[in-house]
Amino acid sequence: MGAIDVERIRQDFPILHQEINGKPLVYLDNAATTQKPQVVIDAIVNYYVKNNANVHRGVHTLSQRATDDYESARESVRRFINAPEDCEVIYVRGATEGLNLVASSYGRKYFKSGDEVIITGMEHHSNIVPWQLLGKELGIRLRVVPFNDDGELLLDEFEGMLNDRTKLVSVVHQSNALGTINPVRTIVELAHAKGVPVMLDAAQSVPHMPIDVQELGADFLTFSGHKLYGPTGIGVLWGRADLLNAMPPYQSGGEMITGTPDIAGAIGLGAAIEYLEAIGMEKIAAYEQALMQYGAELLSSIEGVRIIGNAADKGGVLSFIMDAAHAHDIGTILDAEGIAVRTGHHCAQPVMARYGVAATARASLGLYNTTAEIDSLVKAIDRVIEVFG
Numbered sequence: 001m002g003a004i005d006v007e008r009i010r011q012d013f014p015i016l017h018q019e020i021n022g023k024p025l026v027y028l029d030n031a032a033t034t035q036k037p038q039v040v041i042d043a044i045v046n047y048y049v050k051n052n053a054n055v056h057r058g059v060h061t062l063s064q065r066a067t068d069d070y071e072s073a074r075e076s077v078r079r080f081i082n083a084p085e086d087c088e089v090i091y092v093r094g095a096t097e098g099l100n101l102v103a104s105s106y107g108r109k110y111f112k113s114g115d116e117v118i119i120t121g122m123e124h125h126s127n128i129v130p131w132q133l134l135g136k137e138l139g140i141r142l143r144v145v146p147f148n149d150d151g152e153l154l155l156d157e158f159e160g161m162l163n164d165r166t167k168l169v170s171v172v173h174q175s176n177a178l179g180t181i182n183p184v185r186t187i188v189e190l191a192h193a194k195g196v197p198v199m200l201d202a203a204q205s206v207p208h209m210p211i212d213v214q215e216l217g218a219d220f221l222t223f224s225g226h227k228l229y230g231p232t233g234i235g236v237l238w239g240r241a242d243l244l245n246a247m248p249p250y251q252s253g254g255e256m257i258t259g260t261p262d263i264a265g266a267i268g269l270g271a272a273i274e275y276l277e278a279i280g281m282e283k284i285a286a287y288e289q290a291l292m293q294y295g296a297e298l299l300s301s302i303e304g305v306r307i308i309g310n311a312a313d314k315g316g317v318l319s320f321i322m323d324a325a326h327a328h329d330i331g332t333i334l335d336a337e338g339i340a341v342r343t344g345h346h347c348a349q350p351v352m353a354r355y356g357v358a359a360t361a362r363a364s365l366g367l368y369n370t371t372a373e374i375d376s377l378v379k380a381i382d383r384v385i386e387v388f389g
């Protein structure tokens with residue numbers, strides 16, 4: 001299935017080795033949050049056991065140690081996304097805050113009534129609502145790029161939306177509900193040709209593929225630590241230094257203007273990044289891609305199962321509906337079999353509306369999942385048909 005030693009990797013994740021309802025846990029909800037390797041857990045514990053102190057401007061040893069680890073994590077983030085400078089890496093609570101920060105700070109400085117922001121029809125609510133609220137406040141028009149039945153953006157429609165009132169394009173790199181990987185380099189090229197900056201919601205792509213912000217050409221990019229095997233409450237907004245330096249503060253107070261940060265979270269994020277770098281993002285992407293293809297072939301061969309989202313370029317997400325049962329009933333039966341998937345609209349209600357469905361069941365893959373776990377999923381789906389069919 002690929003060049004990573006998944007059985008050895010699974011030993012790094014203590015949580016995976018338990019039973020749920022008397023069955024081995026099969027954790028397939030990685031788009032919601034990922035599990036944490038022992039090295040991440042140890043890094044957080046080590047901070048609190050040995051180095052806990054507030055960061056920056058402390059003259060005592062513990063504060064210096066905490067500051068060194070906190071800033072070392074920032075350098076790990078810079079390296080991981082190949083950002084030009086550490087100062088372009090801003091810690092936030094997660095992708096939601098990263099998107100809100102750009103909407104609030106960049107938006108309020110540069111947008112005026114009648115301006116337009118372009119998003120897509122497959123966005124997570126975190127990349128819809130901030131722009132809706134700003135739209136109400138400032139009189140901004142939100143333009144929405146549609147997508148086809150396979151879940152692929154209509155780029156001609158996008159290009160046609162770009163005009164002299166367009167002030168920002170903010171798009172998801174990989175859809176959490178469909179798995180679609182959008183052609184963001186092309187989107188950036190088209191937007192930049194019109195002088196329009198681009199923000200990437202990379203919450204679902206940074207954990208699963210190599211990301212190079214300089215190669216992508218974006219102007220902002222945000223992601224959440226808890227989705228790339230790091231702790232909750234910590235994430236990153238990357239932005240071009242010239243843009244960030246021109247933006248007004250998002251929050252004010254002491255400590256680098258935003259109060260005491262999530263020091264342990266940042267250190268845990270740094271440990272997660274080093275863990276992933278040791279395995280290799282190219283290898284992880286290839287492994288998850290092969291696993292997703294394996295699952296897609298099996299699920300699409302089951303009568304009464306329909307996969308929602310069949311883009312040619314797609315990450316490790318298998319959203320599906322069944323003739324036999326509602327998504328929530330699917331999820332309940334799967335849980336009884338020890339299998340964790342997410343059911344609902346996945347904070348992507350426009351996607352559900354596009355397909356005319358209320359909800360899907362979504363299996364989303366991580367680097368520790370296996371073909372045997374996909375087989376268990378298929379067996380449990382057969383169980384759903386037995387119970388509800």
Ligand SMILES: Cc1ncc(COP(=O)(O)O)c(CNc2co[nH]c2=O)c1O
Nearest residue numbers: 031032094095096124126176203224346
């Ligand atoms: C594409 C995308 N953008 C933004 C967010 C928000 O990230 P947060 O700030 O860390 O919450 C999510 C979370 N997606 C999901 C959270 O739970 N199930 C999901 O699919 C997401 O998938």
